[in-house]
Amino acid sequence: MSKTKQVYLSDDVRKQNRLRIISQFRLHGKKSRTEISKLADLSAGTVTNVSTMLLDDGIIQVCQPDITAQANNSHGRPRVQLELNPDYRFVVAGSLTFNSISLSVVDYVGDKIAAIQEKVSLENLNGQDVAKTILTMLNSLEMKVTPSIFVLGVQGLTNNNGSEILWSPILSESGLKFADHLSQLSKVEVIVANDSAMIAKSLSKDQEYQDGTFAAVLMSYGIGLGLYIDGEPFHGAKSSASELGHISFEGNDGALCRCKKHGCVEAYASDYAIWRRANQLDPKSLPDKQVTGEDIAKIIQEAKQGDGPAREAIREAGRAMGFGLAIMFGLFDAFPVVFVGRGAQALDLMEDEIRKSLNEHFRFHKQLDVSFTQANDALIHVENGSSIIGLEWLDQQAAFGAS
């Protein structure tokens, strides 16, 4: 009936409880056995048994006695704080954009212990080349540690298990398969993931979005969408993709989109679209230029001065975005939206138009009052989300893989 194998062996129970306990350490950091017992709703005895195994396996370690903790509870046998062992395993979390590769090495508690970033133009490289470039970058860090998993955020469609990229605007046809090559060369698990999905994953750990239902909208070279519904990342039936950007906003005589159709939301709200309109270029042709954060910042400056092409470009972007959100909210219900990326810098200038357009197009006339916020550092969020995925994978291995 259900696809996941049911738990019924006592062996499986033990594995579940290992994961349960590891998850508590991941969630709360340093904790004593007693605290874990309460948090995980397991008896003290079980926690003792499992932690002994986890200590033996090197998954957790005993903390150095902490002054503050000791002073806290005066009477009785003092608690022994345990924590995840940072050196247990390592994740390489990365982000591939159209002109750069960025990699971070993250230890088992989630601390970044090394990072490197390089300008690379991906679109002309094949899969083998991309894989080699990544490994060369990693070697140049001269680290003593061996990573156990790569997680790489990329713009484009990925399949649900993270094994391959189905389509990407920043990779050549032959470059799509770099994950295969990378895992062959490195002998290590490789997961590729949609960049917007990684941003959403990263934000999902923020206090602000703890109720677990929100959208991350990435406004840069295209419009990305990462959804969290009820604490779970949403993905399509077969692939990562939820394509907010290619919803048809204007008819076929609208502005030209990268996808070669006309009138998509992206053709109004992406960086190139905003830049195109602000510079009064032909909306029926695609600009050659790679729009940067500075370009957008300049447009925002101009728009703040008063009406003019720059202001109108941002208004138009807001209208398109509001339309896209209205349709999305119709299918998923309404929820908070976090805007990320270059274009998101213009959120305050855009917000009125977005809301107006959203309310105009949302079903049932019901006035919507969803929260819009803005997050900075899209790239950091992509890497952060990737490292979270990697750590989750390691936790699973730690819980189920061992004896």
Add this chain to the structure above:
Amino acid sequence: MSKTKQVYLSDDVRKQNRLRIISQFRLHGKKSRTEISKLADLSAGTVTNVSTMLLDDGIIQVCQPDITAQANNSHGRPRVQLELNPDYRFVVAGSLTFNSISLSVVDYVGDKIAAIQEKVSLENLNGQDVAKTILTMLNSLEMKVTPSIFVLGVQGLTNNNGSEILWSPILSESGLKFADHLSQLSKVEVIVANDSAMIAKSLSKDQEYQDGTFAAVLMSYGIGLGLYIDGEPFHGAKSSASELGHISFEGNDGALCRCKKHGCVEAYASDYAIWRRANQLDPKSLPDKQVTGEDIAKIIQEAKQGDGPAREAIREAGRAMGFGLAIMFGLFDAFPVVFVGRGAQALDLMEDEIRKSLNEHFRFHKQLDVSFTQANDALIHVENGSSIIGLEWLDQQAAFGAS
């Protein structure tokens, strides 16, 4: 971390295995212990123990020896076929439409043992009245059995746990709360569910849709959408609703929709929209008439004769529907679609337009070749889906509720 309580008690293991075994009986009907042991991947001993308990609890029963089964395997101790006890519990599955209430009493194996249908105009009744009407109808059947749960399919938005209707086009404001009244009057659990979601649930058991990803599109008094993604019913963050019907197909100067906006998909593809256009009425006003299946059939007849308003009405419906599907597929990936309801009778006349419009508006120019099929008897599917929900609820109770 996860919201559902994890399994870790040995007690829970037994409950899980009870459900496992009950589910096999539900799925396959009569089965011997040996067969169940293989199907459920549990040892013969466990199956013996659990079945003994289930027999004691009256959840399953021993079948009358079956000739065919006996002749089957000649040697050895003959298998004893077991089956769900039809009289264990009963479900009332129903459907509420704008002008009728239809109820079926279903036994624990899923057989319909009684049914009643009445013309009732719901829109003027309050919650108490609706509840009373339902109970009166049920009483008039003079059955000896007491139902354990009501599951009722209704057009409109329901919340995810089935406890209330948030919005409905067929109920008055005060009528929305009839589920509360019904459960208070009957002292029995009441679940309200979206009609299209019930249709999808019903279809999900069909062989044809066993891979578990498809959409059911209900074309009648409005456009309903029921989604199955990966074998699981999809629902929004807070409510049932996935509103395919209120996606903006034409701009604000498009045809008038029941939701009072202009240009929605529903304003072109619902029964009243098709009828309005076929009769060359003003697209900016709503027709008073309640369109029936016969009305639609007549339009289809006319359309088959050749070009004219009827033919054009159906074309327009197809275009709007294709547009809606394109947007939905962008957010969810593409998958098979089953059309149900009055309007679905016109599927063969509409299909070309749907596909053309779909391919025109779907992202990435990729040519889509999803399957479109048509299912009849929307109402039967609603009731069937509801009874499935009810039986699933009973199975849970049978597995977890008992000692």
Add this chain to the structure above:
DNA sequence: TCACTTAATTTAACCCTTAAAAAATTACAT
């Protein structure tokens, strides 16, 4: 030093599963 407090470990009891042995029930050959 000794009582008191709290944490962690150990123990004993219990539940569940499985594999293997035993019992039950039938077919078939002699």
Add this chain to the structure above:
DNA sequence: ATGTAATTTTTTAAGGGTTAAATTAAGTGA
């Protein structure tokens, strides 16, 4: 008719996991 083989179901014994309770460990404070 009777014994043997075949097959299903039940019973039994072993093993692993959990929990509550008892015990041990390790401090505080008078």
